[in-house]
Amino acid sequence: MTGLAFAVLLSAALAGYAMNRRAALALRNGGERLHSLGSFHGLYALLLVLVPAFVATILWIMLEGSVINALTLSGLPDGVLAGATNPQLILTEIQSIAGGRIFGTPDPWKLEAADRMASLRATSGWLLVAVIAALSAALLYVSRRQVTADFRARQAAERIVMGLMITCSLIAVFVTIGIVFSLVFESVRFFQMVPLTEFLFGTRWEPQMPIRADQVAAEGAFGVLPVFLGTLVITFVAIVIAVPVGLLSAIYLNEFASRRFRAVAKPILELLAGIPTVVYGFFAILTVAPALRAWGAALGIPVAPNTALAAGSVMAIMLIPFISSFADDALSAVPRSLRDGAIALGATRSETVLNVLFPAAIPGIMGGVLLAVSRAIGETMIVLMAAGLIAKMTINPLDSVTTITVQIVTLLIGDTAFDSPKTLAAFALGLMLFIVTLFINILALRIVRKYREQYD
Amino acid sequence: MYDTNRPEAAVGQQDIKISASDVQVFYGPKQAIKDLNVEILDKTVTAFIGPSGCGKSTFLRCINRMNDTVDTARVEGRIAIDGQNIYDRGVDPVQLRAKVGMVFQKPNPFPKSIYDNVSYGPKIHGLARDKAQMDEIVETALRGAALWNEVKDRLHEPGTGLSGGQQQRLCIARAVATAPEVLLMDEPCSALDPIATSQVEELIEQLRTRFSVVIVTHSMQQAARVSQKTAFFHLGSLVEYGDTNDIFTRPRDSRTEAYISGRIG
Known part of the structure; x- marks a missing residue:
């Protein structure tokens, strides 16, 4: 009908x-x-x-x-x-x-x-x-x-x-507002049970708590700091690896590579961006983590099976094409006249890149890096597979840490009671994730926009 | 292609700075310059004129090997500066470009301070021993480009904040700062207003006392005003070369006459 x-x-x-x-x-x-x-x-x-x-x-x-x-x-x-x-x-x-x-x-x-x-x-x-x-x-x-x-x-x-x-554009706006509100409402319920200060400044994260009164379990502790720290450690590892590799590959492809090499290498690099993150997760647990463990054993360093380093380095591979394509765009946007000006002064190619092109392209590159940071913070699948579940207050990348996204998933999986702080904590974490990535995105967009047409 | 008018006969005492013989330039399969022979004098302004696409800018960019940066470009023949063929295997294009400065059609200051723009060339070529000497080089170059009085109080502000004419003089200062022996100018005034143009033209007149200046221009008035020698290019060939006065008053070739009287171009 x-x-x-x-x-x-x-x-x-x-x-x-x-x-x-x-x-x-x-x-x-x-x-x-x-x-x-x-x-x-x-x-x-x-x-x-x-x-x-x-x-x-x-x-x-x-x-x-x-x-x-x-x-x-x-x-x-x-x-x-x-x-x-x-x-x-x-x-x-x-x-x-x-x-x-x-x-x-x-x-x-x-x-x-x-x-x-x-x-x-x-x-x-x-x-x-x-x-x-x-x-x-x-x-x-x-x-x-x-x-x-x-x-x-x-x-x-x-x-x-x-x-x-x-109407159509308002739909997008209202859906965003709706998502925020649904997060906020659930988070408010959580903060009625757990004080905001304990959530923000507590150093213990043990969300497992009894569902029924007669169950024997730990009393929950909801201090977000160790979880947030774990996220930061993994993000830091990922960015430290991805930024230089992505940047240098972009510079090479843009400035030094022959046209034929570029025609082959650039699509392959972009192919990395199309790999589902689940596959990266496999790569992390099956290849990278055991290799790290073996190296650690050879050097006599204890390495956890699910280290921040493994998760972070595989996440870095995911971010490389992201950063490199941003940097490539930014370098290509530098007017040819600047390049010619430097070369005509007798600058070598690397001097031209380092002293003239790179400073001119840096706003675009910075924007790309910040967007990569917010992707790394929000990335779920790789860390779910490769990172740990226990929140530890550590900045040692060889230790096992957990992330905000991993905790959200584990809190919502299985039997959940939607009036228990254990479940509601997931929404508070989600709200926090939302706010952090929102600020990074705003910052990135502002940087990109502010400096975009400074030269020319 | 050009006829029997030997330049050294006309000027006499001045030395030959650049000498090109049988130069051919190709962009891929397309030939941009055919059988070019020319001798450019020291401490002289030489103007290249001709209709668009005639090869004058292409030849200019051969003199400092800027065409090396174009993948498809190929240069044959011999271009010698002070008797040394710049296309010899042993010649380093980076050192060549320190000796042969270039100013472009559109002002292209780096997105750095005025001081850093001028000091960039001396810095990468290691021309200054210390900060004091660098300051001196920068000041001399800016004075040489008639810009010092306008910018001396804001040397550390961005060069991109200057007006178009000031930017172009900054680019000239930047090129002059490496103490070149030849200065190539590719339509340096085409993006400038008449006042800025006359300032740059006065500057060219002063620069001539120190080195050889080669200027590509679309303005025949400009060529007549600033140059002592003029070369007329047409369809990739050097048609006529001689004293500027002769070219503009008694052109020998019918094509030159057609161009300067505005019938081709």
Whole structure:
């Protein structure tokens, strides 16, 4: 039925286009001077029918379910709901019977209710088609009436299009705000149980706590510092490796490599960016971590099986193409005249890169590095596979540390009670992650924008 | 291609600084310069004129081997400065460019301070023993470019903050600071207003007393004003070369006459 409703509104819109265009052309052929072209009159009719009818259909589909549920429940015999502890369960059962999935032998009043629900659904479908058809017809009539020589169809159509664009851009904004609010609400609940100061400055992170009163478990401790420190250690390792490698490879590809080498090496480098992070995780636990352990054993240094170094260095590999493509763009954006100026003064190629191109490109490179930092902080899969689960107050990259993202995942996996601080802690961590990366991104964008067109 | 008018006969006492013989330049399969022979004098301003795409800038960029940075460019023949072929295997283009300065069409100061712009060349070539000597080099170069009085109080502000004409004189100061023997100028005034242009032209007149200046220009008035020698290029060939006065008053070749009277170009 929904498909039919869409077919009706689409054909009505197209019919409106044809009708109004023809009417406008007829006016012109009758010797009148039109304000707008015929096609704008058509477009106006098309939009005037399409947009409201489409919105009406969507609203119908969204509201249909709850209206039908309410009608079904209100039609139940008196008394059956009074005894039930949970009307929602009864409704679910009726819904599955109406959908044809019957378990056991339901009470006859349930079967009856299911029949009524099915017929309500069918009626609703036909009603939708009828409403859409009527709405389309009414809008077609309205738009047809407006076709006159003086009607500013172009402006009217432009206004509708502009309204559509505003709506679409607002959707993105509201979704972002919604995400923030959902994080904030859950975090507020968490901070009602755990004080903010303990969360921010506590040095112990032991979120496992009893779910039931009779369970034997540690009392939870929710100090975020060791988790945050672990994130910083891994991010630091990743950035320390990725920045020089990415930067130098970009400089080489941009300034020194022959065209043929560049044509081969650049796509391969960019291929790294397309590898799923899960695969990087495999690489970290199967190859890098055992190798680090073996080297450590050979040198007599104790190395944990899931070190910050392993996770960080594999994350660095993930970040290399990111940094190198930012640096490449920034170096390519330096005007050729600066390069020529330095070379004409007798600077060697590396002097040109180091003294002239690099300083000119540094804002773009810095922006790329900061974006890489915020990606490293938010990266989940690699650290989930390669980093540890226990939060330790350490900055030793050979030790096992955990990260904010890893903790969020482990807190939300398995049996979770959404009124326990253990689960709610995940949202507080998420909020913290959001705020930190948000600030880094803002900083990065400001740097990039502020210095972008300084030369030239 | 150019005829029997030997430059040394016309000027006499002045030395030949640059001498090019049978120069061919190719960009990929396309030949940009054909059989070029010319002798450029020391302490003289030589103007290269000709319609767009005639090869005058290409030849200019051969004199300091800037064409080396273009992958597809290939230079044949011999270009000698003081008798030394600059395309010999043993010649280091980096040292050559310290001796042959260049100023470009568009002012291209580095995004550094005025002082650092001028001191960059001397620094990479190790021309100054200490800070005091570097200060002196910078001041001399800026005075030489008639810019000192305008910038002496803001040497550490960015060079990109100067006006277009000041930027171009800063670029000239930057080129002069390495004490070159030849200064190549590729349409140095095309991005400048008339006042800045006349300042740069006065500067060229002073620079001539110290070294050989080669200037590419699209303005025939400019060529007539600043140069003593003029070379007319057309379709990759040197058509006519001689005293500027002669070229503009008694051109020998019909193509030169057509160009300076505005019929080709």
